[in-house]
Amino acid sequence: MTAKANIAVIGTGGTIAGQGEAAVNTSAYACSVLGIDAILDTIPQARALANLRAEQLLQIGSENFDNTHLLAIGRRLSSLLAQDDVDGAVVTHGTDTIEETAYFLHLTLKSAKPVVVVGSMRPPSALSSDAALNLYDAIAVAAHPSSRGLGTLVVANDEIHTARDVVKSNSFKLEAFRSPYGMLGYVIEGQPRYYRSPARAHTLATPWSIDTLSTLPKVDIVYAYGALDRGAVEAIAAGAQGLIYAGTGNGNIAGHLLEPLRDAARRGVRVVRATRTGNGIVLRNGAQPDDEYGWLTVDDQIPPKARILLALALTQSSDARVLQAIFERY
Ligand code: ASP
Numbered sequence: 001m002t003a004k005a006n007i008a009v010i011g012t013g014g015t016i017a018g019q020g021e022a023a024v025n026t027s028a029y030a031c032s033v034l035g036i037d038a039i040l041d042t043i044p045q046a047r048a049l050a051n052l053r054a055e056q057l058l059q060i061g062s063e064n065f066d067n068t069h070l071l072a073i074g075r076r077l078s079s080l081l082a083q084d085d086v087d088g089a090v091v092t093h094g095t096d097t098i099e100e101t102a103y104f105l106h107l108t109l110k111s112a113k114p115v116v117v118v119g120s121m122r123p124p125s126a127l128s129s130d131a132a133l134n135l136y137d138a139i140a141v142a143a144h145p146s147s148r149g150l151g152t153l154v155v156a157n158d159e160i161h162t163a164r165d166v167v168k169s170n171s172f173k174l175e176a177f178r179s180p181y182g183m184l185g186y187v188i189e190g191q192p193r194y195y196r197s198p199a200r201a202h203t204l205a206t207p208w209s210i211d212t213l214s215t216l217p218k219v220d221i222v223y224a225y226g227a228l229d230r231g232a233v234e235a236i237a238a239g240a241q242g243l244i245y246a247g248t249g250n251g252n253i254a255g256h257l258l259e260p261l262r263d264a265a266r267r268g269v270r271v272v273r274a275t276r277t278g279n280g281i282v283l284r285n286g287a288q289p290d291d292e293y294g295w296l297t298v299d300d301q302i303p304p305k306a307r308i309l310l311a312l313a314l315t316q317s318s319d320a321r322v323l324q325a326i327f328e329r330y
Pocket residue numbers: 013014015016031060061062063093094095096097119120121
C-alpha cells in the first residue's frame with residue numbers, strides 16, 4: 001500500500017465557511033463564519049484520502065480580496081509547498097473572485113505540487129449544499145499524483161478546471177464554473193480523471209515568483225457602456241499604471257473615449273483593450289489601430305484576469321512589445 005499524501009488545507013472564508021439561519025437559505029446567509037477545522041469535521045471521509053494539516057489564514061469573503069490578500073495566500077502556499085512533508089495544498093476560498101486568486105497562484109507559485117482552490121455556491125447549512133463534496137473532491141485532486149505539474153486547479157461540481165480558463169459565470173447555481181475550452185477532468189468518488197492538460201505556460205515556466213514579489217503595480221478596469229463619460233475614464237487612468245478597458249464586442253471603444261485613452265497611453269499608462277462579452281479573442285489592430293495608439297490587447301483573458309496578468313507583467317517590463325507577448329503566452 002502506498003503512503004497517503006500529506007495535504008495542507010488553508011482556510012480563507014467564503015460561502016464554504018458560511019452559515020444560514022435555515023436550510024432553505026441557499027443564497028442569503030452569513031459568509032466566512034465557520035473555521036477550517038469545523039468545515040473539515042463535516043467530511044471525516046477525507047482522512048482516508050490524505051493526511052490533512054489545516055490552518056486558518058484569512059476569514060473573509062473573497063469580494064474583499066485586494067493584492068495584499070493574494071500575496072499573503074501565495075506566500076503561505078509557497079512556504080508550505082517547499083516542505084518535504086507537504087505533497088499538495090487546498091485553499092478554501094469564496095467563489096466570487098476564485099478565478100483571480102487561482103490565476104495569480106498559477107502564474108507565481110514555483111512548484112509542481114498540486115494546488116487546488118475550492119469554494120461552494122451554497123453554505124454547509126443549506127439544502128443540497130455543495131460545500132462538503134467540493135472540499136472532499138478538492139482534497140482528492142490535491143492528493144493524487146496525476147494532478148502534479150498542472151498548475152493551480154479549481155474544483156467544483158465534480159469538475160476540475162485550470163485556473164487560467166475558469167470563470168464564475170452564474171450568481172447562484174451550483175453549476176457556476178465554466179472554462180471556455182472545457183474542464184480538464186472530472187472527480188468521481190474521490191478519483192480525479194483527466195482528459196486534457198493546460199496548454200499555456202504556468203508555475204515553473206513563468207518569470208514570476210511569489211517569493212520575490214512584495215507589491216503589485218496598480219492596474220484598474222474600466223467597464224464600457226454607451227453613456228460612460230470621459231471624466232470617469234480620466235479619473236481612473238490618472239491613478240493607474242495599467243488600465244484594462246473592458247470594451248464592447250471585440251474591444252470596441254466609443255468615439256468620445258478615444259482621446260482620454262490615447263492620452264493615458266501617451267502619459268505611460270499601459271492601456272489594454274479587452275472585451276466585456278466574457279469570451280473570445282480581442283484582435284490586435286482590429287477594431288482600433290493599437291500600434292498607432294500605443295495600446296495593447298488581451299488574447300482571450302477576461303478583464304479581471306487581464307488585470308492580474310498586466311500587474312505581474314509590469315513588474316518585468318513596461319515595453320509594449322514585451323507586455324503584448326505576455327498576453328499571448330499566459
Ligand atoms: N461572497 C462569497 C465570497 O466570494 C461568495 C461565495 O463564496 O460563493 O466569498
